[in-house]
Every structure is written in structure tokens, then in C-alpha cells.
Amino acid sequence: MISRSRIRIVVITMMFLIFIVVSTLGIIYGTTRIQTTKENKEMLHMFAKAYDENGFPDSAILQPSPQKASDDFTPTTSFHNFQVSTFYAVAFDLDGNVIEYLNDAPSGFSNEALVEYASNLLKSGKDYGEGNSVTYLITKEDDYILVTMMDTVLMDLTISYLIKNMIVFGGISILILLMVSIILSKWVVKPIETAYEKQKQFISDAGHELKTPISTISANAEILGRNLPDNPWLENIKYENERMSTIVHQLLDLARLENIKPTMSEVNLSELVLANILPFEASAYENNLELNYDIANDIIKVCDKTNMEKLISILIDNAISNCSPNGKINITLTEESGKIMLKVANTGEEIPENEREKIFERFYRSDYSRAERVGHYGLGLSIAKAIATEHEGKIWVDCIDDNVIFNLNFK
Structure with a gap:
């Protein structure tokens, strides 16, 4: 960045x-x-x-x-x-x-x-x-x-001599100005870079520090649950603790993506997408959603397998969570002229055009109450974008004919 x-x-x-x-x-x-x-x-x-x-x-x-x-x-x-x-x-x-x-x-x-x-x-x-x-x-x-x-x-x-001299002088001036601009840009962004590094370090440190108390609260709540069954206050503690645990793990995922170089290897992306679709079929069935997919065979991609699995899961989970009642979800994976395209589409409410880039920012939610209800906290799509970026890919969203389509493109 x-x-x-x-x-x-x-x-x-x-x-x-x-x-x-x-x-x-x-x-x-x-x-x-x-x-x-x-x-x-x-x-x-x-x-x-x-x-x-x-x-x-x-x-x-x-x-x-x-x-x-x-x-x-x-x-x-x-x-x-x-x-x-x-x-x-x-x-x-x-x-x-x-x-x-x-x-x-x-x-x-x-x-x-x-x-x-x-x-x-x-x-x-x-x-x-x-x-x-x-x-x-x-x-x-x-x-x-x-x-x-x-x-x-x-x-x-x-x-003619004047023109030649102006070209030489102009070229030298531009080269000098380029070097000065590079030096000045480094000086200008230095405070921003320092603040950004401190922010990343804080998120990482805070995430690790919070994991222990969250685990302790979870263990104590489980023990109390045996003695206080069906207690609404205790259930609320468990729910909020799980919510906090999810946020912390997502923050740590973001910090890890920014600080650790991914391990790249050749992966059969077709098999990876199919493997990540299967666990969501039950969830789609329970929510009366129609899940369709069309995956091209043997598409090979050099990537970090763990992160790519996370990216695919985020997009499918997002589609199921935001699909309209009794709606449809369509997943396609294609390769054309060396470019790999993954599309995850769901029927649902159109995302306003001025918010289609903002939804990939951290903690951004266009519909707060709905996002909270489905258990999303504004970090999933940020993680997806970070993974796409580290693989030199591009992710964006389109809204066409009552369909919200998340597009993921790799060169």
C-alpha cells in the first residue's frame, strides 16, 4: 500500500x-x-x-x-x-x-x-x-x-540549435526532477509508513493478547452452562464472546497476510473450488437456496493454497448470507486466454454503485443491522481483497438484473 x-x-x-x-x-x-x-x-x-x-x-x-x-x-x-x-x-x-x-x-x-x-x-x-x-x-x-x-x-x-538544446535541457531537467520527486515521496510517506507499521503491529499484538481472555471466557461459560442451563444472560455472554473471537481471528488473518510472504505452489484451482463448495451445500439447502456451479476442469494456478481456500470460502459464505429468500447462487470458474475468472453470484438487493468499492474496506457495512444479524463484521471482504492482491488478482462487484456478482480475475 x-x-x-x-x-x-x-x-x-x-x-x-x-x-x-x-x-x-x-x-x-x-x-x-x-x-x-x-x-x-x-x-x-x-x-x-x-x-x-x-x-x-x-x-x-x-x-x-x-x-x-x-x-x-x-x-x-x-x-x-x-x-x-x-x-x-x-x-x-x-x-x-x-x-x-x-x-x-x-x-x-x-x-x-x-x-x-x-x-x-x-x-x-x-x-x-x-x-x-x-x-x-x-x-x-x-x-x-x-x-x-x-x-x-x-x-x-x-x-534548430535552439530546439535541440531545449530537448536536451528538458530531458535533463525531467530526469533531475524525477530523482528529486522519488526522494521527496519517500520523505512524504515516511510518517504514514511509520504509522501504518505501528497500526499493523498493534492489531497483531492486540489480537494475540485477546485470544487468551477470549478462550478463558469461553471455557468458563461452558462450565457455567452445565450448572445454569437455558440462562439468557449466559447465552448472551457466549454469543458476544464468539463474535469477539471471530473478529480477533479475522484481524489476525489480515495482519498475517500483510506481514508474512505467502507460500506459492501449483494448485488445481478447479478441484479447490469444488472442495470448498461442498461444505456450503448443506447450508444452502437449510436456507432454501438453490446452489448451482459450473467449474471448468483442470485449471492450474500458482497460489498459496490455504489463503486461496479462505478467499473462495469468504465469497461463497457472503453469497449465502446475503442471498434473497428462496434465491439462487451461481458459481462459475473459467479460463480464457490465460486469464482465470471466478464469479460468485447471488440474487439479492443491489449494492449502491457508490458503495461497491467501499465494501472491501475494513469494518465497512452498507446495512449495519443486516450484517450483524448474519454474523459478518466487515472484515471478510477486506481479507478477500488482500488475498486477491497478494496473488496479483483483481476483485470487484457488479449488480445486474437483481444479481450481485463478485468477480475475481487472475492473470
Whole structure:
């Protein structure tokens, strides 16, 4: 239980921290990309404005004219960024004929390839975009159309380095946070673990200490019964003493399951279930109940035989105790695709859906007076769940068509 709590704490903590790390890195990448795109667009506007005033500018020596804010951009780009950028541009007349072109880096485009690429961008119908390691802007004036392109190879390389660094940084951060979470989870559950161990030790010690006085009371009551036959007060003492004895033995069973490693061996589960059904046939007959069973042959399960017998008996006893008058009990054992399924069903009152998990908790009884009347004290199903868990099984309850069905599944 403590181990599952630690795992749950680590998983929840890591989910939260991973979300924070991924969100932070995503924001860094997103803002960098947005700022880069904004600066690229601004420099293209600056180049186009300079061309409109003085023809093709020499980006190495010419400072473009100051730009005013508009709906497209807000000037923030430094002159240095403009100077170190590589531009390509092709000017067309209104009929699509080339007027002139600028090829700052012939190694990137040949003159023919530059003109052809610019023509294709012009035909695309888009005024701004990215492609082939360039960012482009198309501006239309009264007597010409200018296709301005800026080389973004270096910028794309920087962005790729940023992504790689973020992945490495994020991975290292998550590993560090995982180790910290594991250490912190151990520290957080330490008080709970200590209290839980003390509780188990108390239950075990108290159970053993109570066995002696219960046995003494039982022996004395038997002796008194010989001298005081049919005494209601004495009968009440015997009844309550038997009740206390049952609770103590069940508490000790729970403590034993939690503290002692089960002895596993191959068991013919089919024969074990049949052997545990037979003693209950008389009880079912006395209560006018119909007991039916369908047990598949030779189902083998590696388990603790004693505990498995106890689990089967608890489920059958629970079905008989809670079956409706003149009702039916159906027990089936099947194996399919390596999974073993035991079902114990009885006709009876439906268990409310919000209580179907709670009935496996210690001392939980959805109907107190009825549970007390049938001699159950809220520990049997807790023991059943503990046994199922130690065998890597799952136990749950369904209510279908006036039938209460306890399902036990083993891998």
C-alpha cells in the first residue's frame, strides 16, 4: 500500500512538473519564433521602402529610411541586423516583365534561378511567406511589383540549435526532477509508513493478547452452562464472546497476510473450488437456496493454497448470507486466454454503485443491522481483497438484473 502511495505521488508530481517544463520551453520557442518572424517581416519592409526611394540599397553601407509603425509591423529591428542580412530582390513591371534584380549571394541562387523563383512567388498570390530557406515579401506600387527575399539559412540553423538544446535541457531537467520527486515521496510517506507499521503491529499484538481472555471466557461459560442451563444472560455472554473471537481471528488473518510472504505452489484451482463448495451445500439447502456451479476442469494456478481456500470460502459464505429468500447462487470458474475468472453470484438487493468499492474496506457495512444479524463484521471482504492482491488478482462487484456478482480475475 505504501509503495503504491509513493508511486502515485511520484506520477502526479512528475505530470505536473513535466507540464511546467514543456510549457516553459514551448513558450520560449514560441516567443522566439514570433519575434524572429516579426523582425524578418520588418527588414523586408525596410528593404522595399529603401528601393522605392533610392532603388536597390546596398545593405552593407546604406541605412534604410526610418519606418513608421503600421498594421503590418512595429519598427524594432536594429540597423546591424539589416546590414548582416542577405537579400535577393526582383522588380517586375505591371505586365510581369523583369525590370531589374539584386542577387547579394550568387551562391544561393543563380540569376536565372532567382528570377524564376521570384516569378513563381508572384504567381502564388501570397504577399508574405516562407520557403526554400528564404522569407519573402511582395509589394505592389503604381508602376512596379517588387519581390523581396531574405536568406534565413543561418536563422533556421539557430532555431534548430535552439530546439535541440531545449530537448536536451528538458530531458535533463525531467530526469533531475524525477530523482528529486522519488526522494521527496519517500520523505512524504515516511510518517504514514511509520504509522501504518505501528497500526499493523498493534492489531497483531492486540489480537494475540485477546485470544487468551477470549478462550478463558469461553471455557468458563461452558462450565457455567452445565450448572445454569437455558440462562439468557449466559447465552448472551457466549454469543458476544464468539463474535469477539471471530473478529480477533479475522484481524489476525489480515495482519498475517500483510506481514508474512505467502507460500506459492501449483494448485488445481478447479478441484479447490469444488472442495470448498461442498461444505456450503448443506447450508444452502437449510436456507432454501438453490446452489448451482459450473467449474471448468483442470485449471492450474500458482497460489498459496490455504489463503486461496479462505478467499473462495469468504465469497461463497457472503453469497449465502446475503442471498434473497428462496434465491439462487451461481458459481462459475473459467479460463480464457490465460486469464482465470471466478464469479460468485447471488440474487439479492443491489449494492449502491457508490458503495461497491467501499465494501472491501475494513469494518465497512452498507446495512449495519443486516450484517450483524448474519454474523459478518466487515472484515471478510477486506481479507478477500488482500488475498486477491497478494496473488496479483483483481476483485470487484457488479449488480445486474437483481444479481450481485463478485468477480475475481487472475492473470
